[in-house]
Amino acid sequence: MTPAAAHTFFEDTKLNDLVTSPAMTVTEAHLSLYSGLTGDAAVEPGAVAELLPLCLSIGLGWRVPQPPLAVLAFMSMDWQIVRALHVGDTVYGTSRVVSRRTMREGGIVIEDHEIIDQRGETVQRGRFTFLVARRPA
Amino acid sequence: MLSYAGMTPSGRRYFEEIEVGEEFESPGRTVTETDIVLFAGLSGDYNVLHTDAEFMKKSIFGERIAHGLLGLAIQSGLFYRTGRVFATLAFVGLKWKFKGPIKIGDTIRLRTRVASKRETGKTDRGLVVVERTVLNQRDEVVQEGETELMVERRPA
Structure with missing residues (x-):
């Protein structure tokens, strides 16, 4: 096994902890790369x-002090698009653990996510469900 | 033989022209290592599931797998290639399940079915719910869900 980098394992997740990502400006380059791909x-x-x-907000979630899940x-995910974004808008993301449940192989973690623009308005929001590993013994 | 049956562009279809129960299937698309590497670079999601071939050899998947959101984005692109484009005004939301891995070299395609339609308070638009199934080359469902679209009504 490759030496494990720091991760947030199931035992490390805490209910209601709010994590806020850095912000990023959505550019024409992001749009062209995304559309082409x-x-x-x-x-x-x-x-x-x-x-x-x-897609960008998931990556922003890696640029926080907490190790990745x-x-x-x-x-699964449920996702709502509240309003349209345009090139030049700057967004950041927040996430919060709303449920955690132990399973045989690890645990189910449900997170609420929001994407917020430079005006402080929520542009997209929803809920992600992950199967998360236990901390290796 | 290459057949273009069912691939005729039909233009944007208004709310009234969309029928509940209608089904379409997209062309296939082979997901490559390049797609995954580019998506990691674009999104910034470098999770080991998608980027560490050695780690993944020992995982239940046996190899790197595509980001779930890459599959979601590709099926959204394939929807435009079903040749049945709606006069969509807004993408309202989605409910989505990631059922199985998409591996390098897998060929995925999208099957859609219009599940329901409903009028809204506004007379110029209506809501259309589209069920979507993403299948691989073995006809296994890798992703499925439904998307809600706000579609323009035929101008009076």
């Missing part, structure tokens, strides 16, 4: 492809 586009004319901020599997 995935073939996806905004349904709303002139807006940023609706799933792009979600030791995810075994991303199981």
